[in-house]
Amino acid sequence: MNVSRRATTVLQYAFLGTAAFLSIFPFIWMAISSTNKSIDIISGRTGIGDAFGTNVANFFSQVDVPLVFWNSTKLAVLATLLTIVVSSLAGYGFEMFRSKARDRIYALVLLTLMVPFAALMIPLFMMMARSGLINTHIAIMLPTIASAFIIFYFRQSTKAFQTELRDAAKVDGLKEWQIFLYIYVPVMRSTYAAAFVIVFMTNWNNYLWPLIVLQSNETKTITLVVSSLASAYYPDYGVVMIGTILATLPTLLVFFVMQRQFVQGMLGSVK
Amino acid sequence: MAEVRLTDIRKRFGALEIIKGVDLSIEAGEFVVFVGPSGCGKSTLLRMIAGLEDISSGELTIGGTVMNDVDPSKRGIAMVFQSYALYPHMTVRENMGFALKFAGMAKGEVDARVNDAARILELEPLLDRKPKALSGGQRQRVAIGRAIVRNPLVFLFDEPLSNLDAELRVHMRVEIAKLHKELKSTIIYVTHDQVEAMTLADKIVVLRSGVVEQVGAPLKLYDDPSNTFVAGFIGSPRMNFLKAHIASLTDKNATVSLTSQPDVRLTLPIAAPSVAVGDVVTLGVRPEHFLGQGKGDADVKVKVDVAEHLGNTSYVYAHVSDEERIIIEHGDVRDIASRETLTVAIAASRSFLFDKNGNRLR
Numbered sequence A: 001m002n003v004s005r006r007a008t009t010v011l012q013y014a015f016l017g018t019a020a021f022l023s024i025f026p027f028i029w030m031a032i033s034s035t036n037k038s039i040d041i042i043s044g045r046t047g048i049g050d051a052f053g054t055n056v057a058n059f060f061s062q063v064d065v066p067l068v069f070w071n072s073t074k075l076a077v078l079a080t081l082l083t084i085v086v087s088s089l090a091g092y093g094f095e096m097f098r099s100k101a102r103d104r105i106y107a108l109v110l111l112t113l114m115v116p117f118a119a120l121m122i123p124l125f126m127m128m129a130r131s132g133l134i135n136t137h138i139a140i141m142l143p144t145i146a147s148a149f150i151i152f153y154f155r156q157s158t159k160a161f162q163t164e165l166r167d168a169a170k171v172d173g174l175k176e177w178q179i180f181l182y183i184y185v186p187v188m189r190s191t192y193a194a195a196f197v198i199v200f201m202t203n204w205n206n207y208l209w210p211l212i213v214l215q216s217n218e219t220k221t222i223t224l225v226v227s228s229l230a231s232a233y234y235p236d237y238g239v240v241m242i243g244t245i246l247a248t249l250p251t252l253l254v255f256f257v258m259q260r261q262f263v264q265g266m267l268g269s270v271k
Numbered sequence B: 001m002a003e004v005r006l007t008d009i010r011k012r013f014g015a016l017e018i019i020k021g022v023d024l025s026i027e028a029g030e031f032v033v034f035v036g037p038s039g040c041g042k043s044t045l046l047r048m049i050a051g052l053e054d055i056s057s058g059e060l061t062i063g064g065t066v067m068n069d070v071d072p073s074k075r076g077i078a079m080v081f082q083s084y085a086l087y088p089h090m091t092v093r094e095n096m097g098f099a100l101k102f103a104g105m106a107k108g109e110v111d112a113r114v115n116d117a118a119r120i121l122e123l124e125p126l127l128d129r130k131p132k133a134l135s136g137g138q139r140q141r142v143a144i145g146r147a148i149v150r151n152p153l154v155f156l157f158d159e160p161l162s163n164l165d166a167e168l169r170v171h172m173r174v175e176i177a178k179l180h181k182e183l184k185s186t187i188i189y190v191t192h193d194q195v196e197a198m199t200l201a202d203k204i205v206v207l208r209s210g211v212v213e214q215v216g217a218p219l220k221l222y223d224d225p226s227n228t229f230v231a232g233f234i235g236s237p238r239m240n241f242l243k244a245h246i247a248s249l250t251d252k253n254a255t256v257s258l259t260s261q262p263d264v265r266l267t268l269p270i271a272a273p274s275v276a277v278g279d280v281v282t283l284g285v286r287p288e289h290f291l292g293q294g295k296g297d298a299d300v301k302v303k304v305d306v307a308e309h310l311g312n313t314s315y316v317y318a319h320v321s322d323e324e325r326i327i328i329e330h331g332d333v334r335d336i337a338s339r340e341t342l343t344v345a346i347a348a349s350r351s352f353l354f355d356k357n358g359n360r361l362r
C-alpha cells in the first residue's frame, strides 16, 4: 500500500512536472533568445548571449513603443470593461428573470458559439466598411462586446447567487439596478475577476480581426507590430523576441495580480 | 403592529393555480403560523404578503391599507429568510443598518437602532464580523436583527429554523417566542414543522395544496380538527386512522364497528347525521389517547411489532389488521416488547369520526 502510494505520488509529480515544463519552455526560450543575435538564434544557440542591449535598442528604434502600447492597452481595457458590463448584465438577466422566451433566446445566444470567426469575418468587414469604421478601434471592439461565452459563464455563476439575496434587497428597498450594482457585483467579485483575466487576455492577444481592420501604423497594436517584424523579409529574431516579451508582460502581470481571484472565480465559489 | 387581511387571494403561475382563494384575518400583535406539507404554497402566500410575488387576484390589506401593488419596502414588513440572505460582503453592523441607511436615515439614528437590536439579540461582540465568520445560530440572529431595526408593522418568517440543528432549533424557538412577547408585533411565520406551529402560534393556519384547511388556536386544532388532514398533521406521533362502518344510528349518536374487528363497537355523539347505516367511515384515535384494557368504551386487540421505550413513555408500533398499522403511546407497561398481542381500550370521548371524504362528523 505504502509503495503503491509512493508510486502514485511519483507519477503525479512526473506528470505535473512535464506539463509545467512544456508550458514554461517557450517562455524560457523566448527569454534566452532575446539575449542573442538573430544569426545565432537561427543557428540554434541555446546559451545566454550578450546582444540583449542591442536588441532592445533596435526594437525601440524600429517601433513607436509608447504609441503601440497605448493602442493595445486602450483597446484591451475598454473592450474588456464593455464586454464584462454587457455580458454580466445579460447573464444576470437570463438567470434571474423568468419568461417564456428566455430559454429560446438563450439557446440562440449559445448557438453563436458554434459559428467560427472565419465565417463572420467577411460580413463583419463589410458592415464596418459601410459604417465607415475601417481603421478605427471601435470596429475592433464592437463584435467582441456581447460575448456568448462570457454571458454563459456569468449565467452559470449566477446560479450560485442566492435568489433570496435579491428578495432581501427588494424588501430593503432596492430597485433592480441597485440590486445589481450594490449586491450582485460585490458578491460576484471573483467571477468578475476571472472574467476580466480571460477577456483581457483574449483582447490583448486579438490578432486576426485587428489585422484585417487596422490598416495604418497609427492604430496598430503590439501583436500586429511584433508579427509584422517576424514576417519581414529578413526578420531580426532578437528584436522579435524583445517584442514578444513586451507583448507578454501585461497579460502575465494581470494574471499574477488576479491569480487567486481568478482561481476562485473559475471554481465558481461565491464568497 | 398592524392587522393583516387577505380576501380571496389567488396566485397563478401561468395556467397553474398555486393559491386557490385564501381568506384570512390576522389581528394586530398576533403570532400566526402557516403550516402544511412542503409544496403546499406557504412560502408563496408569505411572499405575496411581502410583495415578492404579484397577487393574481384578491385583496391584501396591512393596517387597513390595500397593499396589492405597493413596493415591498413600503408595506411596513420585514422578512427573515430560510437561507438568512445576509449580504456576504457586509459586516453584521452594515447588514443590519443597510435598509435604514438606504432609506436615508441619519447615521446616528441608524447606529442607535442597530446597537439596540444587537443588545436584545446579544450580537454586540459580532457586529464587525462578516456573515461567513458566524455560526448558523448567529446568522439567524443577525437576520432577525436586520428585521427588528426596521421596526416593521409585520414580521414575516419563512422557515427560519429549518437550517439549524435540533438543539439550536429548540433554543431559537424559545428566543423567537420571547421576542414576540417583548416586541408585541404581528408575526406571520411559515413552517412545515407542526411542533414549531404548536409551540409558537396564537393561531395556526393549516394549508394544503393552496387551500386553507382549518384556522384556529393550536389546542383547538388538536382537540377539534375538522378533517383527517388537519387531524393527521397536528400532533406527534400522528393520529391513527382505523377503517370502520356505521352499525346503527339514532338522532344523537352513531355506533360504529371496526371493519377489521366488527365486534369492536363504539358509540359517538353526532349532531346532524349525514351518514347512513353501512357507510364507511374513519375512526381517529391519537396514540396518547389509548387506555389500558377495560378502562375505555371498547377494547381492541392488536399485534405488537416493535416497542420503543423512551423512559418517560413508550411507543408501541402495532397492527390491528394487515393493512392497519397504529402507534400506541403506553406509559405504564414496561414489558410490552416481549408480548405478542396487547389489548388497549378506546374512549368514545377521545375519538374522532370522519366521513369517507375525510370530513369530520360531529
Ligand SMILES: Nc1ncnc2c1ncn2[C@@H]1O[C@H](COP(=O)(O)OP(=O)(O)O)[C@@H](O)[C@H]1O
Pocket (backbone or CB within 6 Å): B013, B018, B036, B037, B038, B039, B040, B041, B042, B043, B044, B045
Ligand atoms: N415562480 C414559480 N413558478 C412556478 N411554480 C412555482 C413558482 N414558485 C413556486 N411554485 C410552485 O408553487 C408550489 C408552492 O411552492 P411554495 O410556496 O414554495 O411551497 P412551500 O413553501 O409550502 O413548500 C410548488 O409546487 C412550487 O413548485
Ligand SMILES: [Mg+2]
Pocket (backbone or CB within 6 Å): B042, B043, B044, B159
Ligand atoms: Mg417554502
